[in-house]
Amino acid sequence: MLGRVDRPRSQKRRFAYTGLIRCGSCDRAITAEQKINRHGRRYVYYHCVKRAGDRCPEPAIEERDLERQMLSFLRSLPLPDAAFQDAQALLDQEGRSAGEVEEARLKSVTASIRSVEGELRELLDLRIRSFIDDEEYVRRRLKLDLEKARLSESLVARVETVSVIEPARTAYSFVFQVATLFEQGDFAVRRTVIETVGSNPLLTGKKLSIQAAKPFTWVAEITKFRQRCGVVDGDRTPAAPGDSGGDSALEAPAANDAGQPPPSPSRPAAEEWSALAKDLLREFRTEDCQVRTAKAAELLREPERAA
Numbered sequence: 443m444l445g446r447v448d449r450p451r452s453q454k455r456r457f458a459y460t461g462l463i464r465c466g467s468c469d470r471a472i473t474a475e476q477k478i479n480r481h482g483r484r485y486v487y488y489h490c491v492k493r494a495g496d497r498c499p500e501p502a503i504e505e506r507d508l509e510r511q512m513l514s515f516l517r518s519l520p521l522p523d524a525a526f527q528d529a530q531a532l533l534d535q536e537g538r539s540a541g542e543v544e545e546a547r548l549k550s551v552t553a554s555i556r557s558v559e560g561e562l563r564e565l566l567d568l569r570i571r572s573f574i575d576d577e578e579y580v581r582r583r584l585k586l587d588l589e590k591a592r593l594s595e596s597l598v599a600r601v602e603t604v605s606v607i608e609p610a611r612t613a614y615s616f617v618f619q620v621a622t623l624f625e626q627g628d629f630a631v632r633r634t635v636i637e638t639v640g641s642n643p644l645l646t647g648k649k650l651s652i653q654a655a656k657p658f659t660w661v662a663e664i665t666k667f668r669q670r671c672g673v674v675d676g677d678r679t680p681a682a683p684g685d686s687g688g689d690s691a692l693e694a695p696a697a698n699d700a701g702q703p704p705p706s707p708s709r710p711a712a713e714e715w716s717a718l719a720k721d722l723l724r725e726f727r728t729e730d731c732q733v734r735t736a737k738a739a740e741l742l743r744e745p746e747r748a749a
């Protein structure tokens with residue numbers, strides 16, 4: 443999974459989290475070592491690499507303690523499913539309106555190309571009937587050809603709306619299963635889990651500080667935004683992740699004139715919301731988010747493969 447093969451060349455034990463965490467005091471790497479007590483029991487300790495000479499004052503931490511903290515971080519990630527459904531409806535809505543704008547643009551570009559093609563036919567007709575000479579024909583033809591090429595280039599769609607929904611769902615499903623994956627996985631899986639979902643892990647005074655990486659925080663970001671705008675989720679009760687009702691969550695609730703409006707931010711926040719949604723849509727397309735989402739999808743498939 444990490445692209446590394448277990449080679450017998452080294453007798454040295456490999457530790458799950460070496461090189462993954464930095465020291466909160468001196469920003470150096472955290473390394474590991476194994477100790478065996480007089481009863482033959484094996485302990486793995488993690489500590490700052492700066493141990494010789496002017497050594498770093500940070501204490502070492504036992505692996506079990508470190509993993510306990512990792513697990514409590516992972517368990518803190520899921521949000522109520524209702525938050526996910528509302529967040530997804532909003533993101534979907536935004537993606538759709540961006541898609542509509544793009545569709546209108548593409549239609550207008552296509553019409554312009556047709557019109558240039560018409561002009562090219564007329565020009566040829568003028569030449570055939572000797573209303574213009576070769577020189578003028580070539581000059582005007584070149585101009586129209588360039589115009590057509592420019593238009594054709596802009597015919598490529600700029601918004602990939604649909605592609606965002608699936609990664610967004612993957613990122614969200616992942617946070618529900620990540621603690622279990624961590625608990626049940628071997629050390630390569632546990633490392634990949636932390637690498638995938640965590641950002642900037644630091645160790646200070648035996649306390650691990652770690653944030654959730656971007657693609658896994660999008661529901662939280664939307665929830666925070668809505669709370670800031672005073673949009674409360676009413677009497678919606680948090681449901682279990684399995685109760686999402688299949689693909690219905692993908693449908694933005696329809697706003698009809700008489701009925702319930704879709705969950706949307708209040709009007710003064712509309713612009714701010716739009717900016718946040720655009721940021722999120724953009725984030726999902728960054729390389730870092732794509733790599734993390736792909737790793738998450740791979741980890742989600744892992745238990746199926748083992749079964």
Ligand SMILES: [Zn+2]
Pocket residue numbers: 465466467468469470490491492498499500
């Ligand atoms: Zn240090």
